[in-house]
Amino acid sequence: MFFLFIEFKKQVTEALNNALKSLGYEVDDLGLEPSQHADIASKVAFRLAAQAKCNPKELADKIVAAIKLPESILIGDIKTVGPYININAGRNYVDNTVKAILEEKENFGGNFCEGKILLEHTSANPNGPLHVGHIRNSIIGDTLVRILKKAGYEVETQYYVNDMGRQIAIVSWALSLFEFDTSKKPDHAIADVYIKANVILNEEPDKVAEIDKRMQLVESGDEETIQSFDKAVEFAVTGIKQTLLRMNVSHDSFPHESGFIRNGAVSRIVEEIKATGRTSDDNGALVVDLEDYGFEKTLVIQRSDGTSLYTTRDLAYHEWKGERADRMIDVLGADHKLISGQLKATLNAIGKKEPEIVIFEFVSLPEGSMSTRRGKFISADDLLDQIEERAYAEVDKRRPEMEDDFKKEVASMVGIGAVRYDIVKVSPEKSTVFDWKEALDFEKQGAPFIQYSHARACNILKKAEEEGKWNPAEEIDPSLLTEDTEVDLIKKMAAFDSIIDVCARDLKPHTIAIYARELADAFNQFYRFVPVVSAEEDDIRASRLALVNCARIVLANALDTLGIGAPESM
């Protein structure tokens, strides 16, 4: 196993630390970071200037003079520019990268972590189809899953199905009032009746008692009510799963909230919380005092009518998850900030493992926030239909001679890739406003750009193979790859491991999106300036073909990590 950039950085750290030690200095932070001026740069001279009682520039020179490089190392040259110490990777690094990619193929750049992670994402209420806000959760979550798996973790994904909340009670009630349109996709048909029911509840508030009654019945185990809830949930979840699958998102399991009531886990955890002495009675409701965790207000864990709340069931769910994995990660919308903090505090108070929470900010519409209840939303299906239609027209325009199946397949990859990329490339803490024009515009450097680069690499290899110029099994000499664009491309590919590492550590999936674009950019530069198939000398052509193959592998890896299809032709 090779970890190119990570290993390079390790060697730089060692060399610098040894030099500093020999000069009698000690520092805990070398200020190392990738830089536009070098493969890695150190700002350590700034940090030590005061201690060393000399100016940073002189100190940098002194440090570099004291560096002793062992042989067969990845470091090429070390130079100072003013107070900066710039370190470039050497030929070994470049050559080893090419060899490592050819050897490891789709496993390149991963498997340096271990342990089991249980990651929960999407978990939208089954009262309608996923909308363009929900899929931000799905795409961030699924990309994180792919990153963590790539990093080496065993990851189990769950969609937590709310099958007993107030919304579901309303859906089950709605199904008894209105006809269910079986000609529609089931999640959309559920939304139809749910919206109608909400109109009635708004106009006739006394009907709310019927909803309350259903909730009490379902919690007390009334078979008929349970079945009506299950039916409603089943319809919605079936449709939601189809949408997720269409976006290359899948879950390992769909645990239901009701399971934690029925197996007694909710009552057990309520007793555990009571045992901490933090609970009290507040007008008949059971509340928990979390003031010492920084929460001014108490947390309600049981209604005055004795029924449980989302929070209570969620506590039981997390207790169960905690027993099955080393780490838990929840991807949640910004509306869950407060409640997830309270959840963590409560789990901590009863000595249970806490989840790591990834929060993303809301997607709204130009006219305001989305609401399934009010029918104000743009469904993911609608977005995907429209973007695939656009993508089809685009493929048809560019490749009119191809079969319809080809056009459909490419349109699907390009359309879904564009949606996933546009969503994942923005950091989760930015709130966004959905814009049709922008969402359907893939004439920009997004997923299609990266996919196109991959298809280009495939095409070069195909052409060379057809002309009998390429033999993948042939030994090649990476040291012949000396053009600037070749070295840049190789160094960019070498960074893949550290990008996965950083993404997995920070749980920030947008970093890999940006990396993939830069990688495609580096490949396009190489493509533009360096001939491959038409290279004159056999050994150079062979090395370049191997490089194209490397680029194909790493581009496909990066796209796969983003959950985006990698077409061989488009």
Place this chain on the structure above:
RNA sequence: GGUCCCGUGGCUUAGCCAGGAUAUAGCAUCGGGCUUCUAACCCGAGGGUCAGGGGUUCAAAUCCCUUCGGGAUCGCCA
């Protein structure tokens, strides 16, 4: 009113947690490039008081305080 997140060229956006070298890309605009491995591409140009103000520091887009603007949230919804 309290708390949290965001505010970077006309638009979208990276960098902010771990402060340092001319602030990153894309879209749009303008100019150039297909008889050459797919031009869903490449090259070049213009465009920025990093929301405003104060502070810390040798050094602030980055840290602290404050104002403004946008979003979220403030118990028996989820």
